[in-house]
Amino acid sequence: MAKLIAGMGTSHVPGLGAAMDNGKTEEDYWKGLFAGLEPLRGWHQANTPDVNIIVYNDHATEFSLDSYSTFTIGVGESFKPADEGWGPRRVPEMLGHPELAWHIIESAMADEFDLAVNASMDLDHGFTVPLSIAYGQPKEWPTAVVPVCVNVIQHPLPTALRCYKLGQAIGKAVASYPDEITVGIWGTGGLSHQLGGERVGVVNPEVDQRFLDNLSKDPLANTRLSHTDFMREAGCEGVEMIMWNVMRGALGDNVEEVFRLYHIPVSATAYGAIILENR
Amino acid sequence: MEREYDNIPGTYPLDSRTYRKGYHVNMFLMSLNKAECRDQFAQDERAYLDTFKMKEDQKLAVIERRYLDLLKLGANVYYAFKLVSFDRQPPQVMYGQMAEPRLTFDEFQQMMLGGGRPINGNRSVEEWNNG
Numbered sequence: 393m394a395k396l397i398a399g400m401g402t403s404h405v406p407g408l409g410a411a412m413d414n415g416k417t418e419e420d421y422w423k424g425l426f427a428g429l430e431p432l433r434g435w436h437q438a439n440t441p442d443v444n445i446i447v448y449n450d451h452a453t454e455f456s457l458d459s460y461s462t463f464t465i466g467v468g469e470s471f472k473p474a475d476e477g478w479g480p481r482r483v484p485e486m487l488g489h490p491e492l493a494w495h496i497i498e499s500a501m502a503d504e505f506d507l508a509v510n511a512s513m514d515l516d517h518g519f520t521v522p523l524s525i526a527y528g529q530p531k532e533w534p535t536a537v538v539p540v541c542v543n544v545i546q547h548p549l550p551t552a553l554r555c556y557k558l559g560q561a562i563g564k565a566v567a568s569y570p571d572e573i574t575v576g577i578w579g580t581g582g583l584s585h586q587l588g589g590e591r592v593g594v595v596n597p598e599v600d601q602r603f604l605d606n607l608s609k610d611p612l613a614n615t616r617l618s619h620t621d622f623m624r625e626a627g628c629e630g631v632e633m634i635m636w637n638v639m640r641g642a643l644g645d646n647v648e649e650v651f652r653l654y655h656i657p658v659s660a661t662a663y664g665a666i667i668l669e670n671r
Numbered sequence: 672m673e674r675e676y677d678n679i680p681g682t683y684p685l686d687s688r689t690y691r692k693g694y695h696v697n698m699f700l701m702s703l704n705k706a707e708c709r710d711q712f713a714q715d716e717r718a719y720l721d722t723f724k725m726k727e728d729q730k731l732a733v734i735e736r737r738y739l740d741l742l743k744l745g746a747n748v749y750y751a752f753k754l755v756s757f758d759r760q761p762p763q764v765m766y767g768q769m770a771e772p773r774l775t776f777d778e779f780q781q782m783m784l785g786g787g788r789p790i791n792g793n794r795s796v797e798e799w800n801n802g
């Protein structure tokens with residue numbers, strides 16, 4: 393049977409990817425952050441699973457006002473980095489894991505989750521930046537991926553609790569997958585940030601740290617926050633944090649936090665990363 | 672219909688109201704994901720905009736790069752990024768332009784390096800009005 397070894401949460405700020413792509417990580421602005429990420433990268437090197445299920449959101453790249461499902465899962469053999477307006481990031485293609493993806497679709501459907509199925513979606517910074525954060529700049533990514541896209545842009549959004557329950561359904565699906573493979577799950581986006589309007593630049597370390605604490609101490613507390621709570625307290629785009637609930641829901645009751653980094657600013661965002669090992 | 676989050680100050684979420692108001696301007700912005708559309712827009716901004724069913728004030732806000740006005744006219748910030756990228760500008764230029772008070776690139780960077788805009792005093796329109 394497949395084994396879900398751990399979850400990671402990380403912000404997916406495009407500037408972080410650009411800093412790596414353009415060789416700026418030694419500059420004063422970035423140095424501290426990348427030094428702080430060293431242990432995270434060490435952990436990933438020592439704990440590379442066969443597949444990572446990566447929960448992200450698409451930022452008007454592949455999905456838009458024309459069509460945006462609440463939850464979409466990628467079943468392609470491979471996925472390309474997307475052109476988001478400045479040309480695609482020059483990072484390797486991502487290999488999919490259609491077998492696991494389809495198993496999740498079937499298992500989740502029996503659990504009342506009807507996931508939209510997509511075979512050809514290009515993946516934007518929401519997906520590729522976390523890969524770069526974890527694995528740096530390899531010629532090929534060390535794991536296959538299953539993309540799970542959550543609509544966190546176009547209201548109405550799924551509730552924080554619904555995201556957690558989707559995670560539980562994914563966790564159950566992984567546990568019943570017949571092959572002996574190891575699997576990781578990542579929640580991406582956040583933490584507090586607001587990118588638009590006169591209030592742009594608002595961040596909230598107190599709310600972010602409580603959210604991070606809750607992931608191991610009281611994960612259900614993070615499911616009781618409304619979208620307005622997130623938007624008011626953690627900025628309009630801080631609502632992305634609900635994607636971390638998918639990651640947390642997939643893990644078991646007992647997790648051990650083995651890494652945390654919190655850093656302001658990355659662009660207009662409070663950067664957060666965490667690794668939770670499944671016990 | 673009013674929403675619970677309407678009294679968050681200086682904030683423009685994409686919901687059914689902005690969806691309808693901003694549909695065409697956002698679809699224009701989205702089109703800039705494609706290199707051939709960027710080329711067309713670069714050749715003649717006005718002519719390219721005229722191929723979309725946008726309102727005149729939306730077109731002018733695009734041409735004049737008035738980002739806050741764009742949000743007020745229904746654009747969403749994730750879509751607006753495409754225009755910033757088209758101009759090869761860092762996002763902080765747009766952030767600074769939308770901020771109240773308006774900030775330059777450097778001033779916006781400084782605010783963030785100083786810990787960002789504090790949440791206290793910025794939670795609601797009432798907090799803003801009470802200074």
Ligand SMILES: [Fe+2]
Pocket residue numbers: 404449451518581582632
């Ligand atoms: Fe995002």
